[in-house]
Amino acid sequence: MGRAPCCSKVGLQRGPWTSREDTLLINYIQAHGEGHWRSLPKKAGLLRCGKSCRLRWMNYLRPDIKRGNITPDEDDLIIRLHSLLGNRWSLIAGRLPGRTDNEIKNYWNSHLGKRVKNTKAGNNSHRIRKRKQRELDNEIGEAAAAKIKIHLPKATRVSPSSVAKNININIQRMMGSSSSHENMDDYADWGISGLELASNDGEAWAFNGEEFAGLVHDHDSTCPSSLPDDIMLGDIFEEYQELLKQDDHGQFDSLIIA
DNA sequence: AACCAAATCAACCGCCATGGC
DNA sequence: CGCCATGGCGGTTGATTTGGT
Numbered sequence: 001m002g003r004a005p006c007c008s009k010v011g012l013q014r015g016p017w018t019s020r021e022d023t024l025l026i027n028y029i030q031a032h033g034e035g036h037w038r039s040l041p042k043k044a045g046l047l048r049c050g051k052s053c054r055l056r057w058m059n060y061l062r063p064d065i066k067r068g069n070i071t072p073d074e075d076d077l078i079i080r081l082h083s084l085l086g087n088r089w090s091l092i093a094g095r096l097p098g099r100t101d102n103e104i105k106n107y108w109n110s111h112l113g114k115r116v117k118n119t120k121a122g123n124n125s126h127r128i129r130k131r132k133q134r135e136l137d138n139e140i141g142e143a144a145a146a147k148i149k150i151h152l153p154k155a156t157r158v159s160p161s162s163v164a165k166n167i168n169i170n171i172q173r174m175m176g177s178s179s180s181h182e183n184m185d186d187y188a189d190w191g192i193s194g195l196e197l198a199s200n201d202g203e204a205w206a207f208n209g210e211e212f213a214g215l216v217h218d219h220d221s222t223c224p225s226s227l228p229d230d231i232m233l234g235d236i237f238e239e240y241q242e243l244l245k246q247d248d249h250g251q252f253d254s255l256i257i258a
Numbered sequence: 259a260a261c262c263a264a265a266t267c268a269a270c271c272g273c274c275a276t277g278g279c
Numbered sequence: 280c281g282c283c284a285t286g287g288c289g290g291t292t293g294a295t296t297t298g299g300t
Contacts (some may be wrong), residue, residue, distance in 0.1 A: 015270095016268070035285095038286095046300090050272095051270080051286090054271085055268090055269070089288080089289065090287075103267085107266095109266090170286080202272085
């Protein structure tokens with residue numbers, strides 16, 4: 001016997017929402033606020049499950065939602081964030097005001113994913129791959145490169161607290177541009193069990209703590225002398241943006257395995 | 259005009275993290 | 280500490296729309 005459904009589906013409406021249902025939901029939330037999704041439908045007079053109500057509100061009815069007309073800037077940002085974060089649609093959406101994870105996910109699947117794939121296919125020559133590999137080797141050192149293991153990690157759920165705990169790696173330093181740091185055990189102390197750098201097709205470079213430590217020890221690469229516990233993704237993002245500004249010669253691209 | 263295939267996207271599903279008890 | 284309810288996430292489905300022949 002399988003897991004019990006999130007809510008009883010008996011007698012519940014499914015499929016596309018009607019304007020009347022939308023109105024009921026909007027009116028209820030305006031009067032009582034968001035939350036308590038499980039009990040909301042009954043109170044609002046809706047024959048929907050709570051999850052369905054939440055999804056409808058979050059993705060379509062919220063007043064601050066922008067829909068359609070994704071600008072070239074947003075387009076570009078999505079691609080870059082996806083290369084950094086992988087399929088963390090909610091994190092990506094969090095960086096695009098008014099956009100929802102569902103919209104971005106759909107947009108990626110129907111537009112960007114293919115485009116990125118095609119772009120990659122265009123770069124698929126042996127020579128280019130060789131050049132990219134050389135750049136990569138220069139960037140992090142042959143010894144380090146030999147140690148990198150490439151995984152296809154299971155997508156990990158990231159909550160704000162876990163972001164703070166687990167992703168407080170400074171990407172710029174990670175890429176080796178600042179002060180040196182001897183003791184990578186500090187990373188373990190910060191609770192970092194893994195780090196992923198995703199390539200354009202969503203595959204990720206995953207370093208577990210040990211590999212990462214080994215990578216830096218072996219190569220005497222660089223990393224922060226300290227990282228405060230409260231670095232949030234937003235901080236990383238800001239630095240990422242700074243990096244992008246400096247990325248005139250495809251520095252990031254050199255980290256993408258073609 | 260009719261048909262079909264491909265593209266799009268709203269909605270659903272199952273899983274998991276978190277917090278309260 | 281374990282259980283449960285809840286919210287939130289990413290993956291997938293399927294109805295609808297669009298484009299090509």
